[in-house]
Amino acid sequence: MTEQEQINEGIRELLQNQSLITQADIEILDNGVYRVKPDAMERVAKAYNISLEDGKEYSLSDVGRLLYEEKKRKEEATLDVSKPDATVTDPSITEDGSKPSSTPVDDEEDEFEKTDPIVEKIRNIVKDAKKNAPYFVNSLVARIMKECGAPKEITYEELGDALQQVHQEGLISQNVLETYVRLVNELQIARICNELGKQYENDDELTSKLSKELAITRLKYRLDMTTVRDGFRISNPGKTRELPMLWLECNEQISWMVGKFIADMYEGRGKYEGHSLRGSLFTKEVLKQFGYLNSDELFPIVSLILPEMEMKKFKAHVCLLREEKNLANTLIRHAEYKDSADTVMQDYVMKTLIETYGVEAVGATINHLKQSKLVLPYDDLERALASMYYKGQKQPRQSSPSEEESELDQDVDQQRKNRQSATNRRGKKKHKITKREKAISSLEKKSVISLMIAAAGCVSAATLVTVFGVNPIVAAKNCVASLASFAAANISLQQILPASKDFIKIVASVATSVAGTISWLRTNSAKKRLEEELEDEEEDLLEDPDRKERGRRR
Amino acid sequence: MKTQTEKKGDEEDSMVEHGDIWTLEDGNKYVVASIVTMNDRKFVYLIQKTDYKNYIIGEYLGEDDLEEVDDPDLLETLIVKFNEDLKDKLPKIIEQYL
Known part of the structure; x- marks a missing residue:
């Protein structure tokens, strides 16, 4: 969930809690800002233990942000033991303020104290985190890495060995170990990419070779930008600021180069001087050059260049061109679009599938998928098939339709009529005012x-x-x-x-x-x-x- | 001195007021619950007298013509504006009517 989404979530929760704030407490200002009235703000501040600035007017967005920051602060506080006051409440401190030279611990702990100091440090961090459970695994790993000084004071490998030892002691789960391995991999890959990016920083002559080199490097190391980003976001952003910055720097570098190349292709510059590409030719060329980038990486870059409708067609083309040898895969991808509620693209993909493979093949593949264990929105696929099949039948048929097909056509026709009727009903309907009155009697008023x-x-x-x-x-x-x-x-x-x-x-x-x-x-x-x-x-x-x-x- | 067009505009304004009851050609009576003017266009939120589930969000085109709004972005803007208008005007109308 992005920061903005969390803020919106906070607003939603607040609005749903009617004891704190009601619609009457919100005032819409001329500039469209939703102002929260001061007395309501005081209630919210009291309930969430938030301090307010004197005389400041708060909007709903401000409140959402305050709640989000407060929540984040609490989460940070849960795992932050480096605060000076953490020792004040240490129960092991004696009455005269001194700390016993050897805090009583059980035999097992004694044994650990004799081990590597890094292992002991990890052990203490984990114990502390468990004391303040629940905690995020990502945060825990990030904290261990930071407090143990990786990679400056200790290498990732040494820290990995120490974590392995703590894992064998049963103090941390396999999940923590795996998270550590993943984070370290991503960090190392990000550094490699960043270095590569810097090498070419001043090179204006961008070639597909350069972009390929970077992209292949990423692919080779299986860099998953989304996972890394989420990892950093979940971990304490304040303490690990340098990590997301590094990631961003690296990601932007690659996106910029790929984006520039694609923009040249679309606008007919550089290598494509005088030959701007459009439609399926554009998609084919992009895939030829950058086909090894996955859709999650490619689409955001291309969307910066293409207009909205062109982008929809590009997505549909990519889907078809990439998966054309495997109809089943394309249908599965089609179902994924369903999740994004992008009906325009679903329809476009389905229409082209029918044109390419024929309605029988598409229908048979849906049936085949039904027999598999894959959970897909089959009803939606069939509905899209029926709907797009109907549209494809505007031209005269080469053979007479079967009885089943006729029934299908009739159903689809009915659906179409219903939709048209709904369009008319909801669309530009005109009315005539035949009579105007004013309330006169008190009952009518x-x-x-x-x-x-x-x-x-x-x-x-x-x-x-x-x-x-x-x-x-x-x-x-x-x-x-x-x-x-x-x-x-x-x-x-x-x-x-x-x-x-x-x-x-x-x-x-x-x-x-x-x-x-x-x-x-x-x-x-x-x-x-x-x-x-x-x-x-x-x-x-x-x-x-x-x-x-x-x-x-x- | 007002021009002819301005005079006509004033006359039309007086033809749409909060609380007016309009009978449309379908025979149903609607109350003009909210009025919003944007870019010299006048929009109304009508609520059916006998069933307030039924509403019409339309543009008043002058004379006796009304056209339902079918632009989603405009509708979204209008909903917010109607909300502001009602919050602003309703207390005054209640005071005036009761």
Whole structure:
């Protein structure tokens, strides 16, 4: 989880804890900032033991950050024994303030004291960490490395031997050992890459050879940037600042070089002077040059260069070109896209799969996968197959459809009609106002106010759900509770609140509906844009000789 | 002195007020719960009188025309703005109505 995600999580938790803060405590300023009222801030500060600055106004984001920092501080404090006050509470200190020369320990500990001082140091660190459990293994390993002075005062190998010994004593688990090995490997690899990067720092003439050399070096050492980054993030960032910096420096160096080369390719510079590549030709060239980078590494770099829609097509091409010899693998990858909820790309991949392999092969492979132990969203795969198959059937059929196919077509057709109907319903629907009135009687005025209060609850909950991703029921409860502030001096809230015991449920339902509509419209408009793009792309693909060859194989 | 266009704008403004009850061509009555003006465009949050689950977020085009908003980014912005508008105006309207 990134820092920002943790901050957002903090805000969500806070908003869900209605005893501390309600919607009424949050004020939206003109600049769109969500200001938390001072009395609510005091409650939060008291509950979380946070100190506030005098006169400072706090936004929701500030509160989230304060909570995050407080949480982080507590985590650090749990494992930090280097604080001067740590000895004050040491129970082994005698009444006169002196410390006994030999603290009573059991026989086993005596035995350890005779061993290597590094082993003893590790043992003490581990005991201390266990005393303050729970702790993160990564933090523990990082702390051991730092306090033992690796790699300056002691080599990684020596520290590894000492850890091995402590492991044999049963004090640390295999997991700690493995984490240590992983961290050391990553650090060494990062240093190698960094050195390589520095060698070429002033070389303007970037060639694929150089990028390849770096990439192969990384591959050779199986550098997993994500794992290293997470490792550093979980470990104490304050104490190991130099480590992520090293990683960042190294990673940026490589990304920059790969990125520059790809940008040249796209914009027709350098080696590609006057020949900017587009569509599948672009993807093929990128893979030819950097195919050994995995998608997690390649996609973020390319996404800096390509426009959003081009990027979606690039991802789909990469998926297809890399996996074209193995339909099953492509389908598994397709299912992975499902996790990212990227329906546009799913559809594109499925459409191209059907075009490349034929609907029978795709359907049969899905069935084959079903028999395997792989857990995949088969329903979604089949739905995408059916949906994209239908779209592929716009041209006249070469043979008459089977009864089963006709039924499938009918189902898909119905689904399509339903979608179109939904589009019309939610889309640019126009209305005519046939009559305008104003509330005149007191009963009617009360009814209007009641409705407006209901609307306030609904819109407020919809904001929480849409902007902060708060659970709709929690958002509704929070917002309904805050409606009390609208009650006038001479009238109780009960008299004007909508008379429904399901009020909260209805507010939640409206909030969900608004958030759902926004999300639905977003997907739908992206799909429409892609369909337009695809028409151009199809022309590109037809000119691609490899593509024709695949067509013949079919 | 106001120009003709400004006068027309003022007249139109008076045609959309919080708490107004509009009957649409589907025969249902809606209350204008919130009004937001952005870039000279006026947007309304209508809530159906008999069932407040039913709402319309639309752009008031003048005269008697209303068009539902189908731009997701605009909708997201509008929801936040409606929320601000209601928080700001509702207490005053309650005071005025009761």
